Amino acid sequence: MKNKGVNRRDFLRLSAAAGAGVVLTPGAAASTLSNPTISQKSDFPKRTLGRTGLQLPILSMGVMRADNPNVVRAAYNAGLTHFDTAHGYQNGRNEEMLGNFFKDKPRDSFTITTKGGFQYPLKDSFETEYTELIDLSLKRLQMDHVDIFLAHGLQSKESFDDITNPRILNVLKKFKAEGKTRFIGLSTHALKPAQIDAAIETGVYDVILISYNFKLDNLKETQEAIERGVKAGIGFIAMKTMTGAVEDAEGKKKINAQACLKWAWENKNIATIIPGFSNFDELDECLAAGNNPSLTAPEKNYLAMLCNQEMLFCQRRGKREKECPEHLPIPDLMRAYMYAYGYKNANLSKDTLMELDLQNVANLCKSCSGDCKVKCTSGFDVARKIAAVTPVLQVPFILFT
Numbered sequence: 239m240k241n242k243g244v245n246r247r248d249f250l251r252l253s254a255a256a257g258a259g260v261v262l263t264p265g266a267a268a269s270t271l272s273n274p275t276i277s278q279k280s281d282f283p284k285r286t287l288g289r290t291g292l293q294l295p296i297l298s299m300g301v302m303r304a305d306n307p308n309v310v311r312a313a314y315n316a317g318l319t320h321f322d323t324a325h326g327y328q329n330g331r332n333e334e335m336l337g338n339f340f341k342d343k344p345r346d347s348f349t350i351t352t353k354g355g356f357q358y359p360l361k362d363s364f365e366t367e368y369t370e371l372i373d374l375s376l377k378r379l380q381m382d383h384v385d386i387f388l389a390h391g392l393q394s395k396e397s398f399d400d401i402t403n404p405r406i407l408n409v410l411k412k413f414k415a416e417g418k419t420r421f422i423g424l425s426t427h428a429l430k431p432a433q434i435d436a437a438i439e440t441g442v443y444d445v446i447l448i449s450y451n452f453k454l455d456n457l458k459e460t461q462e463a464i465e466r467g468v469k470a471g472i473g474f475i476a477m478k479t480m481t482g483a484v485e486d487a488e489g490k491k492k493i494n495a496q497a498c499l500k501w502a503w504e505n506k507n508i509a510t511i512i513p514g515f516s517n518f519d520e521l522d523e524c525l526a527a528g529n530n531p532s533l534t535a536p537e538k539n540y541l542a543m544l545c546n547q548e549m550l551f552c553q554r555r556g557k558r559e560k561e562c563p564e565h566l567p568i569p570d571l572m573r574a575y576m577y578a579y580g581y582k583n584a585n586l587s588k589d590t591l592m593e594l595d596l597q598n599v600a601n602l603c604k605s606c607s608g609d610c611k612v613k614c615t616s617g618f619d620v621a622r623k624i625a626a627v628t629p630v631l632q633v634p635f636i637l638f639t
């Protein structure tokens with residue numbers, strides 16, 4: 239039987255990762271100052287985001303992990319114009335940081351996406367609470383409107399009845415009609431092409447933010463669904479293009495970010511990508527890719543080689559696992575693992591775990607006595623990863639200065 243207890247070494251790794259995301263190291267600053275690419279404004283190729291008509295550079299910023307406004311400044315100064323945040327990121331501090339940064343910038347010099355999550359099935363108070371959520375987001379952002387507002391993480395149902403739920407559609411349309419957002423859409427990690435068809439069917443969603451990378455085992459179906467969405471006027475933004483930021487299952491070897499970005503840009507139906515860079519070195523790598531976006535033959539071979547090995551990106555679909563007697567949300571737990579051991583961001587991993595509302599965390603998986611019933615096609619030792627990531631809940635959040 240495998241030892242699945244809280245591992246002190248894992249706990250210490252997670253604790254170290256919690257601090258890593260919030261400290262501006264002297265090395266990182268020096269890298270930027272010495273790097274000419276960041277101080278120059280680039281003229282990235284632009285693509286149209288579906289019926290929104292927004293012309294976005296192919297490279298945007300996923301602000302999720304960033305806590306240093308100077309990184310946002312460097313991205314903006316380098317020519318990025320689209321910035322993606324969410325109500326829940328860093329418990330609201332992510333939106334506040336963007337609000338403070340953009341308050342004196344011309345409003346037509348940038349576009350902002352924010353996202354709001356909610357419990358599903360919907361509570362009676364959903365409409366009131368969701369309206370309070372977007373109002374608070376606008377207050378934090380110090381803006382009277384965002385450009386895109388997304389229902390965050392729609393993925394709970396096999397029937398996609400969250401995507402087509404009239405109460406959700408009506409409240410999103412109301413936000414748009416009231417001018418709180420110019421466009422509306424959804425985000426999803428569920429990797430189900432049929433979600434896109436459900437969204438098309440509603441005729442309501444302008445934008446879909448979707449996980450899209452070279453590791454997808456349903457890539458062809460995903461690309462075909464995106465194509466149908468584009469024909470219906472939906473604009474597509476890609477996330478998770480780097481599949482967890484590392485190329486090995488142990489989280490030790492950084493992935494070639496440029497190759498991943500360039501691969502995703504090969505699909506012209508992807509309007510822009512939101513890599514979640516949080517320091518100057520990562521930004522610089524993204525800028526280098528954006529300035530030279532053609533995928534090279536060696537990069538293609540590199541990605542082909544990675545297709546055959548276990549990494550950190552979870553391909554499981556849906557929310558709760560039928561074969562798991564505890565009905566654990568395995569894909570979300572694997573995503574939390576990826577955040578901790580791939581992104582090295584314990585705060586983000588902890589945020590993700592807290593949203594799952596796990597009960598009796600210390601005793602997860604005990605009912606299986608070491609014989610995990612989840613057979614993972616990517617080769618993940620699911621129970622071991624659950625045991626390795628749940629200690630992150632004990633790591634204190636590192637507060638921003």
Ligand code: SF4
Pocket residue numbers: 561562563564565566602603604605606608609610611612620621624
């Ligand atoms: S060991 Fe596997 S099947 Fe059992 S509860 Fe944990 S994840 Fe579910």
